[in-house]
Amino acid sequence: MKKLILMALGFWAFSGSAQPLLSLKKTPKTLRPVIEKVAADYSQNFDNIKGDTVSISDNIIVFASKVAPSDALSTSITKYTDPYSYTWQAIMFQSEDYEETSEKYKDYYKQLNGSTITFFDKTKYKLNGPFDTPDEGRAFASSILQLDPSNRNLQFFKVEVSMDYSLPQWIVKVLIYEKVSDDQIRPTNEIPIN
Numbered sequence: 186m187k188k189l190i191l192m193a194l195g196f197w198a199f200s201g202s203a204q205p206l207l208s209l210k211k212t213p214k215t216l217r218p219v220i221e222k223v224a225a226d227y228s229q230n231f232d233n234i235k236g237d238t239v240s241i242s243d244n245i246i247v248f249a250s251k252v253a254p255s256d257a258l259s260t261s262i263t264k265y266t267d268p269y270s271y272t273w274q275a276i277m278f279q280s281e282d283y284e285e286t287s288e289k290y291k292d293y294y295k296q297l298n299g300s301t302i303t304f305f306d307k308t309k310y311k312l313n314g315p316f317d318t319p320d321e322g323r324a325f326a327s328s329i330l331q332l333d334p335s336n337r338n339l340q341f342f343k344v345e346v347s348m349d350y351s352l353p354q355w356i357v358k359v360l361i362y363e364k365v366s367d368d369q370i371r372p373t374n375e376i377p378i379n
Contacts, residue, residue, distance in 0.1 A: 214296060216277075216359065219254045220312075220344060221302045223273050223361050227342060228305055230271045231262045250275075254359075272362040279356045286355035287319045290348040293359060294328050297344060310334065312344055324350040329364075 226233045236249030244267050250260035257275040264271055278289040294316055303309050314330035330344040341363040348357050 215255045216293060216296045217300045217302070219252055219275075220297060220300075220359070220361065222252045223250075224302050224342070224344075225305045227339075227361065230264075231273055234273075235262050270363050272360055274358055274360045277357045277359055279354050281354045283321050283355055286348060286357060290319060290326065290346060290357045291316075293357060294346045297330055297346060297359075298328070304339070308336070310336070310339075314344075319348050 223231065223234060231248075231250075234250055234252040236251045239247040239249055239261065241247075244265060246264040246266075248262040248264070250262050250273060253260040254275055254277065257277055258279065260273070260275045262271060262273050277293055278286060280286050280289075297312050298314060298316070299311060301309050301311050310332040312330040313333045314328055317326045317328045319326035325348065327345060327347045330346070332339055332342055343360075343362055343364045345360045345362070346357070347360065348355060350356075
């Protein structure tokens with residue numbers, strides 16, 4: 186009987202001390218509903234989720250975001266005047282540990298890739314995009330997700346999960362923005378060959 190009680194106490198002590206370590210590894214699955222809220226306000230330049238002005242410079246105004254994932258370290262909305270566009274950004278994780286940051290990056294990508302989001306007009310789309318495998322030898326990795334099926338009115342809508350190294354740590358971000366193709370920003374003029 187004493188052995189059984191000692192074993193039960195030992196198991197209880199072990200599970201009590203192991204629990205916090207296990208919960209630190211787990212990433213909450215709260216990202217998709219927030220991305221859906223932000224996407225619903227995308228066509229309004231995020232006006233309904235835009236908070237107070239944080240900073241103003243020549244071509245950029247940064248606002249606080251009223252919508253944020255519960256595990257985000259910070260969120261913001263940036264207005265660019267040239268070219269005119271908006272970006273919503275959430276810094277989700279940062280650490281000096283490459284492996285841990287790489288796992289978070291992969292987990293956030295998995296939460297979003299293949300997920301369905303509903304826009305302001307009640308249309309539903311899947312987010313799809315290739316996974317950019319991180320490498321400690323590179324200072325960044327970036328997985329860009331697009332809408333499937335594509336929609337002409339939302340053809341530039343992008344969701345990006347990125348992992349960047351900014352001395353002294355790795356940072357995982359999730360962004361929503363409008364990406365116009367480079368040839369539309371700077372059209373090439375063909376020079377006739379004589």
